[in-house]
Amino acid sequence: MDTTAAAAPPRFLLPTSVAARARSWLLPAGAAAASAVVFSLVSGHLIDDSYVTLSYAKNLAFHGHWGLVEQGIANTATSPLNVLVLAVVAFLVRDAVLAAGIVFVLSQVLLVLGLRRVAARTGVTSAFPPLAFAMLLVNPLLLSSIGLEVPLGAAGVVWLTAFAIERRPVAFGLTAGLLVLVRIDLLLVALVVFLARRRFWAGVWRTMLTLLAVTVPWFAFSWLVLGSAVPDTLVIKIAQPPWGAFSFANGPLLYLRSFPAAATLSFLPLLFGGVAGLLWTVKLRAGSARARKLAPFAALAVAGAAHYLVYSWLGMPPYHWYYASSIVGATIFLAAGVCEVPQRARAWTAIAAGAIVLAGVAAYVLPGLPRRFAPITSNHAASAEYRQIGEQLGALAKGRKVESAGEAGALAYACDCELLDQYSDRGAVDPAIAATKNRSGDLARALLEANFRNFDHSVAPTTPDLVLATTRRAPPPTALASWTIDSPWVGTQRLYLAPAR
Secondary structure (H helix, E strand, O other): OOOHHHHHHOOOHHHHHHHHHHOOOOOOHHHHHHHHHHHHHHHOOOOOHHHHHHHHHHHHHHHHOOOOOOOOOOOOOOOOOHHHHHHHHHHHHHOOHHHHHHHHHHHHHHHHHHHHHHHHOOOOOOOOOHHHHHHHHHHHHHOOOOOOOOOHHOOOHHHHHOOOHHOHHHHHHHHHHHHHHHHHOOHHHHHHHHHHHOOOOHHHHHHHHHHHHHHHHHHOOOOOOOOOOOOOOOHHHHOOOEOOOOOOOHHHHHHHHHHHHHHHHHHHHHHHHHHHHHHHHHHHHHOOOOHHHHHHHHHHHHHHHHHOOOOOOOOOOOOOOHHHHHHHHHHHHHHHHOOOOOOHHHHHHHHHHHHHHHHHHHHOOOOOOOOOOOOOOOOOOHHHHHHHHHHHHHHHOOOOEOOOOOOOOOHHHHOOEEEOOOOOOOHHHHHHHHHHOOOOOOHHHHHHHHHOOOOOOOOOOOOEEEEEEEEOOOOOOOOOOOEEEOOOEEEEEEEEEEOOO
């Protein structure tokens, strides 16, 4: 009797286990590596609003102070949680831009892990997580929003979907609460995902109590200490007029005019998602099992559409990162749809999806590396230029108060001086509060009154000693210094520093 086989140890068990564990780490490791490469490319052209967030994080990490500038408290950080996370990391690594890179990479890893978990729970093919991740990673608009709360919000939305599928009310409430602290308008996305479940009311009290336990401490602190529960940016942006003929509703047309290739690739998911949504609805009504499998992804697309409609109704200005929620939802829905089309059409849809990813890479790389500007930007100068000017501005100001020319993020980050505008000067917010109240109905006015009950309306705008301004002509003879700035958005101008009148 041959006992060789019986005596041999079951060697295949350990290698199989190790191989499976290694394969499970391939996707998040690949996502981390790809995200690190992306951040190394985009870190030189983070948009000015990203530097607003980084200035808050820098002040909190190094000075224990909540404000855009160290000299005054403000409440214009749209994403409290993003600032808090960035500040913790910045405190450890002693550099806020590096902290932004670390938070971006971690957010992307959380995103891809969430996508994999949703795929496992829905039965969607394993090609979905890497495809959705790649489509989101190279989207020009999302690339132009790095440093803001967009990556953190996208990861949170995906995990919210996973917990909705798993019907875990406490985990859902926890994630929804964190999303509200990432951006308060993401509550709308959470609400749509919540209502899209069958028997959505099951566990509703546990969800609500968990959400409140997460959000109330911050909002109470903000209301009592900072003077408003909701960040002041809400009323500042609502009070702003449209950009000429363009508001949020038709804002994509503005970006198509200024950045045709980047904007086309950015907003294609909204167009394709709308068409795919109609097809999905027809299939769902026909009882298709494949359509039922895609229902959680369709809920994300619907949530993104609802976000778009609400912002359009509010008449918000078309800041490009405001479209991120809609683009993320539509992209994830499309990626899931591509992976679940009938076998006969799968090759063509895979080619189309791959072409979109490659086009996103090409749109970023072809203008040349390193880039001075994000693929989509409405800034008046490159962030690197603003940082250089900011360093000089700090020496020129010599402790005097400087009124900004409209963009204060990178300047404030670099100059460490008292730079004044609505985002840093609490007294300058009051006119926006009054304007928003005047255009609001009774209910909205009552909510605004409650939100700003602890706001000190007696504080007048700070009087500047110096003023930054732009001109297309020669600076006035009173100018203390001037710099040539340019951008694809507004062309070439002269930024100058002069005494206040």
